[in-house]
Amino acid sequence: MKAKHFLFLFPLILLGCKNDSNSLNQSESSDAETQTIVSGQPETAKDIDYSPHVGEDYPTQAFFGDTHLHTSYSSDAGMFGNTLGPADAYRFALGEEVISSSGIRAQLRRPLDFLVISDHAENLGLAPAINSSNPDLLATEFGAMLHGLVKNGGEEGAMQAFDLLMVELGKNVNPLPELSGLVQSMWNELTDAAEQFNRPGHFTALIGYEWGPGPEGANLHRNVIFRGDKEKADQIIPYSAFDSEDPEDLWEWMANYEKLTGDRVLAIPHGGNLSNGLMFDDVTQTDKKPIDRDYAERRMRWEPLYEVTQMKGDAEAHPLFSTNDEFADYGNWDRGSFGPIQKTPDMLPKEYARPALKRGLAYEAKLGVNPFKFGLIGSSDAHTSLATTDEDNFFGKVVILEPSANPIRFEEVVAGRPGPPAARMYSRETLASGLAGVWARENTREALWDAMSRKEVFATTGTRMKVRVFGGFDFVKDDLYRSNYVKYGYEKGVPMGGDLVQAPAGKAPSFLIVATRDPDGANLDRVQIIKGWLDASGETQERIYDVAVSGGRKIGSNGRATEPVGNTVNVEDASYTNSIGAPVLEGYWTDPDFDPSLRAFYYIRALEIPTPNWTTYDAKVFGIELPEDVEPYQQERAYSSPIWYSPN
Structure with a gap:
């Protein structure tokens, strides 16, 4: 032959x-x-197009990254010991070994796919300017005073200098108005670094920064992310809280930026659990007027996403108002904020994602537009230049909390300091969270930004678990097993972040769901659908359905599996095994209680089996006692952006 x-x-x-x-x-x-x-x-x-992929344009890959990382160019990082600049942050994200500001060798298990360095606009680059004794800084009275405190007073002097900056920020006053040229040069250095490390198809460096208002200590921060390149971004100086603390003014600035440059820009709110009820309030920030249709349209035009999980707590749900959700009590920072106003229970529903999503349905029925129709992502908010979100590789929020046996690693007060001890949140309660998952066709600025804009994104608490969901009215169970189920999902339904409207007569929405474990992580416990809806009397409701569970457990007639997955964590050894759970969970689910006349949303929550907390790894590595008020293990999770249903 x-x-x-x-x-x-x-x-x-x-x-x-x-x-x-x-x-x-x-x-x-x-x-x-x-x-x-x-x-x-x-x-x-x-x-003839023999290849079946010719002409395809739908997303085929999940990319993982961090849209919220601070370097020494942020005052609350550089003034507290961070000596690593943007180049160090990019090299670390690319998988290179970096020496941390405290002198520890650091490296990721796997590189990230993308990164946004989101240094604070307020006093941008002040710490590097102090370290280099910048002549323009020294030429100002306030700048010379800060320089002297930091150079001569060590850590205590730096703290005094930072407190002075916060006093000025609290008064909404720029203490260094003469240094706009210095701010511009620092911004140009950040965009230079983004251009240097942006490698289309391999690694994406999106240009961005953080706008940081804090009225009376309440967190209303947003990360501003640009679609375009340095040439466009360099035409502006980042809009700061010194310009305004009102998000509506930020949106106007963003609109003007787009008109000026032809670029696109979006903002991502975060830390609503520290906003004292202001993040998802019923009134506007400055005028205190009830939300109207114009406000709702502008908010969703400029803020399509919400950062639902990060180091300063997880803000998906709270057991106070999700009473039937045994998984709602995860990393809730619910006792204090950054100012003198103390947290009260009535603030909480306006701080967390799930109740905000539900209230958005009521607003849509009233105004015709939903002001809280946001997708969900996670990111770190690390101030160390190191985007670490693995429990066994956690470098803390700021440099003084980097790995060590020093008691400060567990005992530093991170929030609630102005109030009584009961309102304080401690560093041991910090989460090693989170990551942004983005479904896109390619790893480029344009593709990732576009996916964020259309809300085809998901959040994880640091794990690289993948979740995918399609919703539609014509799916059947066998569609889940199609070799081309993804293509079919886009053709016959909508992905996360999408909309279903006007259900055909006699049909309810069905969902094709697949969750895959982190290849280097833990097996999966279960996959759930979280449904919220506006009932016929105008009240918001929610319900949780277990769609797929591991280990042969049964889902009852009420849609829930009551038997826990188990726990293999060895606390003393800071280890676990994948002898329980499943590497992949998939499910087909049709809403059994669907009413085509009622507005609703559906999102996926996938949970891993229990794994050791970062404090448990610390106890093993440093031979120290575990904190008594922190669980030694946790169940990491992922949240998809919702799919919304509207009757019209």
Whole structure:
């Protein structure tokens, strides 16, 4: 048989070896003949798209990154010991070994796919300017005073300098108005670094910064993320809280930026659990007027996402108002904020994602527009230049909390300091969270930004678990097992972040759901659908359904599995095994209680089996006692952006 094949190909080899002066023309004139001999196909074969992927444009990959990382260019990082600049942050995100500001070797298990360095606009680059004794800074009275405190007073002097800055920020006063040129140069350095490390198709450095208002200590911060490049971003100086503490003014600035440059920009609110009820309030920030249609339209135009989980707590749900959710009490920072106003229970529903999503349905019914129709992502908010979100590789929020046996690693007060001890949140309660998952076609600025804009994103608490969901009215169970189920999902339904409208008569929405464990992480416990809806009397409701559970456990007639997955954590050894759970969970689910006249949303929550907390790893590595008020293990999780249903 081999000989026959060789003899069959031999004339073709000779045909391809002609080498006279007319060989090129002869080759061109014999294309059709050669094609026929080689393939036995007609001339029209070259017009057929044999590859099934030609022309596809739907997202095929999940990319993981951090949209919220601070370097030494942020005052609350650089003034507290962070000496690593943007280049160090990018090199670390790319998987390189970096020496942390406290002198510890640090490296990620796997590189990130993308990064946004979101240094604070307020006093941008002040710490590097102090360290370099910048002459423009020293030429100002306030700048010279800060320089002296930091250079001569060590850590205590730096704290005094930072407190002075916070006093000015609290008064909404820029203490260094003369230094706009310095701020511009620092911004240009940040955009320079983004251009240097942006490698389309391999690693994306999105340009961004953080706008940081804190009225009376309440957190209303937003990360501002640009779609375009340095050429466009350098046409502005970042809008800061010194310019305004009102999000509506930020949106106006963003609109003006787009008109000026032709670029696109979006903002991502975060830390609503520290906003004292202001993040998802019923009134506008400055005028205290009830939310109207114009406000709702502008908020969703500029703020399509919400950072639902990060170091300063998880803000998906709270057991106070999700009383039937045994998994709602996860990393809730619910006792204090950054100012003198103390937290009260009535603030909480306006701080967490799930109640805000529910109230958004009521607003849509009233105004015709939903002001809280946001997708969900996670990110770190690390101030160390190191985007670490693994429990066994956690470098804390700021440099003084980097890994060590020093009691401060567990005992530093991070929030609630102005209030009584009962309102304080401690560093041991910090989460090693989170990451942004983005479904996109390619790893580029444009593709990732566009996915964020259309809300095709998900949040994780640091794990690289993948979740995918499609909703539609024509899916059947067997669609989940199609070899091309993703393509089919886009053709017949909508992905996370999408909208279903006007259910066909007699049909309820069905969902195709797949969750896959982190390849280097823990197996999965369960996959759930969280449903919220506006009932016929105008009241908001919620319900949780277990869609898929591991270990052969049963889902009851009420849609819930009551048997826990188990726990393999060895606390003393800071270890666990994947002898329980499942590497992949998939499910087909149709809403059993669907009413086509009622507005609703659906999002996925997937949970891992229990794994050691970062404090448990610390106890093993440093030989220290575990904190008594922190669980030694946890169940990491992922949240998809919702799919919304509207009757019209």
